[in-house]
Amino acid sequence: MKKVRDHYFKKARKQGFPARSVYKLEEAQKKYRFLKPGQTVLDLGACPGSWSKYAAGVAGSKGLVVAVDIQKLSVMADNIHVLQRDVYDLKLSELREISPYFAVVLSDMASERFPLISQWCSAIWHPRPPVERMWITSGL
Numbered sequence: 705m706k707k708v709r710d711h712y713f714k715k716a717r718k719q720g721f722p723a724r725s726v727y728k729l730e731e732a733q734k735k736y737r738f739l740k741p742g743q744t745v746l747d748l749g750a751c752p753g754s755w756s757k758y759a760a761g762v763a764g765s766k767g768l769v770v771a772v773d774i775q776k777l778s779v780m781a782d783n784i785h786v787l788q789r790d791v792y793d794l795k796l797s798e799l800r801e802i803s804p805y806f807a808v809v810l811s812d813m814a815s816e817r818f819p820l821i822s823q824w825c826s827a828i829w830h831p832r833p834p835v836e837r838m839w840i841t842s843g844l
Contacts, residue, residue, distance in 0.1 A: 710724070712724040712727055715727075716754065720757070721754040721757060721758070721779075722752035722753055722754055722757075722778045722779060723752050723753075723754040724754075725754050725755065725812055726754035726755065726757070726758050728812070729754075729755050729758050729759075729810070729812075730758060733758075733762065738808055739759055739762040739763065739808060740762070740763075740807070741762065741763060741764045741766065741767060742763065742764065742766040742767050743762075743763050743767050743807040743808060744763075744767060744768045744769075744770070744803045744805060744806050744807055745759045745760075745763060745767070745768070745769045745770070745806060745807065745808045745809075745810060746769075746770050746772070746799065746806040746808070746809045746810065747759060747769055747770065747771045747772065747810045747811070748772050748791050748809065748810070748811040748813060749772070749773055749791055749811050749812060749813030750771035750772055750773040750777055750786075751773035751774075751775040751776070751777055751778075752775075752777065752778050752779070753771065753777040753778050753779035753784075754779070755810050755812055756769050756771040756777065756779060756784050757779040757781065757784070759808070759810060760781045760783045760784050763783060764783070765782070765783060767783055768783050768784075768785060768802075768803060769781075769783060769784045769785070770784075770785045770787065770799065770802055770803065770806070771784055771785070771786050771787070772786075772787045772789065772791050772794055773786075773788065773791070774788065774789060774790045774791070775788075776788060785802055787802075791813070
């Protein structure tokens with residue numbers, strides 16, 4: 705994959721973000737305001753960590769970001785919990801041990817297995833009662 709080292713790459717580095725992709729999230733946040741202080745956020749495929757770091761900044765000290773990636777993340781914060789494992793091997797029970805719910809699910813993954821992620825997220829958003837309880841909050 706071609707590495708882009710343009711104005712946004714330099715700006716991201718200067719602001720302490722490992723990747724320029726943070727500005728995609730920032731633009732969406734400005735438009736939709738879906739990240740809020742105190743929220744619990746799940747970031748699937750989080751490496752290198754720009755989205756997790758940005759979300760952690762918005763969530764603040766009362767919020768939590770759970771960052772999942774098979775690769776090691778290059779960002780750290782008191783409110784970022786890292787699970788270094790393959791997203792496809794992740795069990796919902798592992799996430800529930802960290803938090804009973806997530807207000808937002810982020811993902812900037814590109815994969816040939818993307819349909820599986822879509823199905824997985826669909827299962828989270830539309831659990832089958834009474835076996836599963838909704839554990840992602842609603843109300844954007």
